[in-house]
Amino acid sequence: xxxxPEVKPPVVTPVRVVIALxxxxxxxxxxxxxxxxxxxxxxIGIPFFYWYQMAWVLISTALTATAYKLWQRDQRxxxxxxxxxxx
Amino acid sequence: xxxxxxxxxxxxxxxxxxxxxxMGFLAARWRKAENEHSLDEWxxxxxxxxxxxxxxxxxxxxxTAYTFVAVPAAIYAAGAAxxxxxxxxxxxYPLIFTFLPRLWSVSHKHGYVTTSDFVRGxxxxxxxxxxVALTGILATMPYIALQLVGIQAVLDVMGVGGGENTHWFIxxxxxxxxxxxxxxxxxxxxxxxxxxxxxxxxxxxxxxxAVAIIYIPIKLGGFDEIFAKAGDAFAQTNPATDKPRGAVVxxxxxxxxxxxxxxxxxxxxxxxxHSITATLSSKSREVIRRNTTILPLxxxxxxxxxxxxFMAIAAGINVSNGQLAIPQLFEDMFPDWFAGVAFxxxxxxxxxxxxxxxxxxxxxxxxxxxxxFLKPDATAEQExxxxxxxxxxxxxxxxxxxxxxxxxxxxxxxxxxxxxxLQTFPALxxxxxxxxxHRWALLAGWAVGMVYGTVAAYGVASPTQKHFGGSxxxxxxxxxxxxxxxxxxxxxxxxxxxxxxxxxxxxAPEGIDETKPEDYTxxxxxxxxxxxxxxxxxxx
Numbered sequence: 001x002x003x004x005p006e007v008k009p010p011v012v013t014p015v016r017v018v019i020a021l022x023x024x025x026x027x028x029x030x031x032x033x034x035x036x037x038x039x040x041x042x043x044i045g046i047p048f049f050y051w052y053q054m055a056w057v058l059i060s061t062a063l064t065a066t067a068y069k070l071w072q073r074d075q076r077x078x079x080x081x082x083x084x085x086x087x
Numbered sequence: 088x089x090x091x092x093x094x095x096x097x098x099x100x101x102x103x104x105x106x107x108x109x110m111g112f113l114a115a116r117w118r119k120a121e122n123e124h125s126l127d128e129w130x131x132x133x134x135x136x137x138x139x140x141x142x143x144x145x146x147x148x149x150x151t152a153y154t155f156v157a158v159p160a161a162i163y164a165a166g167a168a169x170x171x172x173x174x175x176x177x178x179x180y181p182l183i184f185t186f187l188p189r190l191w192s193v194s195h196k197h198g199y200v201t202t203s204d205f206v207r208g209x210x211x212x213x214x215x216x217x218x219v220a221l222t223g224i225l226a227t228m229p230y231i232a233l234q235l236v237g238i239q240a241v242l243d244v245m246g247v248g249g250g251e252n253t254h255w256f257i258x259x260x261x262x263x264x265x266x267x268x269x270x271x272x273x274x275x276x277x278x279x280x281x282x283x284x285x286x287x288x289x290x291x292x293x294x295x296x297a298v299a300i301i302y303i304p305i306k307l308g309g310f311d312e313i314f315a316k317a318g319d320a321f322a323q324t325n326p327a328t329d330k331p332r333g334a335v336v337x338x339x340x341x342x343x344x345x346x347x348x349x350x351x352x353x354x355x356x357x358x359x360x361h362s363i364t365a366t367l368s369s370k371s372r373e374v375i376r377r378n379t380t381i382l383p384l385x386x387x388x389x390x391x392x393x394x395x396x397f398m399a400i401a402a403g404i405n406v407s408n409g410q411l412a413i414p415q416l417f418e419d420m421f422p423d424w425f426a427g428v429a430f431x432x433x434x435x436x437x438x439x440x441x442x443x444x445x446x447x448x449x450x451x452x453x454x455x456x457x458x459x460f461l462k463p464d465a466t467a468e469q470e471x472x473x474x475x476x477x478x479x480x481x482x483x484x485x486x487x488x489x490x491x492x493x494x495x496x497x498x499x500x501x502x503x504x505x506x507x508x509l510q511t512f513p514a515l516x517x518x519x520x521x522x523x524x525h526r527w528a529l530l531a532g533w534a535v536g537m538v539y540g541t542v543a544a545y546g547v548a549s550p551t552q553k554h555f556g557g558s559x560x561x562x563x564x565x566x567x568x569x570x571x572x573x574x575x576x577x578x579x580x581x582x583x584x585x586x587x588x589x590x591x592x593x594x595a596p597e598g599i600d601e602t603k604p605e606d607y608t609x610x611x612x613x614x615x616x617x618x619x620x621x622x623x624x625x626x627x
Contacts, residue, residue, distance in 0.1 A: 033342035049335070060181065
């Protein structure tokens with residue numbers, strides 16, 4: 001689940017590792033059901049199981065948005081270094 | 088169920104229905120292009136939609152009326168297990184972030200309208216492309232049928248569905264009218280109609296959920312009370328299975344099922360033709376990536392909606408058909424006029440995806456069966472004509488399905504459809520990143536996945552059904568219960584990889600790849616990427 005390189009060299013950079021982690025984290029969190037299949041602590045009466053997963057909607061949104069911003073910056077930097085040939 | 092027709096709710100429902108009907112027909116003029124007789128125009132809205140239109144369109148498309156009825160219904164029936172829809176929709180977005188922009192780029196560069204177009208171009212294989220197209224059409228048909236089931240549930244609760252003794256024609260007349268109208272404006276306006284109607288649909292849905300999630304818990308004494316009552320209800324033994332009816336938190340044994348259902352469904356969603364149609368109608372690559380960051384708003388709504396299932400239990404709603412639980416909850420809790428708004432939200436929520444799905448299935452037929460196999464020299468105008476007609480046929484087929492067969496048949500097929508559509512993942516997503524897979528290996532993997540999935544699903548019994556009783560079965564070799572679709576997918580990938588090695592060693596012909604690496608990263612405005620619509624409104 002890593003983001004595929006769209007421009008060739010160099011393929012793996014620290015920024016891209018961060019992007020990949022941002023995109024991968026929700027999979028770990030959501031597929032590890034044992035980590036959140038419990039009732040307590042409740043939030044306004046809603047068991048942990050439910051509010052935790054709904055909280056992850058927001059967390060994963062923030063992570064995807066971060067990945068998007070980093071990706072944009074990465075692409076722009078690459079385009080600039082190639083003389084602005086690509087948008 | 089209250090006796091008789093709920094007049095006020097019905098009046099409000101009809102008002103909104105008429106409003107969207109007018110919008111549906113007017114949509115044909117919305118951002119009209121010069122060349123209206125092309126499939127790009129009718130079937131992809133001129134590939135012109137910006138971030139917000141795409142957001143509404145995808146949201147309207149993916150979060151269907153059936154979802155709104157079925158997710159809380161699943162919670163109402165069994166508790167926690169039904170909540171997998173939330174992690175499922177969380178995982179979709181990081182997933183499509185990685186591959187959807189590539190599909191958009193290559194499709195724009197080569198004028199692909201469907202995923203099968205891409206598969207044929209990438210692997211030079213009409214056979215593989217046909218397999219993908221047929222799977223898509225097969226999986227979409229029952230999905231459209233289920234949208235009708237959603238409308239039916241609303242009509243039933245409003246009291247216009249008629250009793251068991253009513254003549255079938257009278258009973259189904261409202262549904263026939265709704266569908267006739269839907270078919271007519273889809274035919275005339277194409278993808279623009281659902282895109283415009285999606286605004287109304289989602290505004291209503293968000294409004295209803297916001298009100299429901301605050302108003303109903305206050306009436307029921309707070310979430311503590313709701314979950315306490317639900318816990319009691321789930322603890323009771325189901326006489327049919329001798330096990331508790333459900334659980335508020337999934338037991339250890341259910342973890343694998345929960346996770347595999349979430350993952351498998353997330354992988355499958357963007358294999359559905361209607362998701363791709365909405366994606367390709369966007370005007371740039373950026374629109375798609377940006378949408379992956381704003382679409383999760385719908386997931387939040389879905390989570391809140393799912394909680395309504397618990398409220399239905401706490402409110403003492405007792406329906407034999409779980410599908411009616413939520414409409415009934417609205418009817419019991421809300422004043423009549425607002426119940427009407429809620430019903431309109433569900434009803435219109437069925438029209439938008441039904442329209443997009445029928446367009447997507449029609450595009451698949453036209454491009455990958457009609458043009459590839461029946462009439463290779465078809466002009467753009469003929470293509471559009473065929474697509475329009477097929478969109479009608481598809482809807483009539485779905486209607487016949489719902490009216491003549493038991494509802495469970497549609498649900499069974501929908502369940503199978505999810506398993507089937509997932510089997511096109513290796514060809515599509517694999518193909519977007521690498522040409523390493525051999526086309527024949529992909530075809531063989533697909534066939535193995537389809538057969539395994541169907542056979543395994545056939546073998547699942549439930550208290551009420553002998554076959555197709557659910558979508559989970561024991562994962563061979565693991566001993567855990569998991570989603571059949573995901574197991575089939577893993578088998579599919581193994582077969583594909585092994586056979587690719589074999590076929591490469593045997594030097595089997597690879598087929599011609601008409602795409603180039605840079606096609607996958609091209610964006611609107613780049614050299615050679617046609618800006619299809621010459622007259623696109625600039626600011627939106």
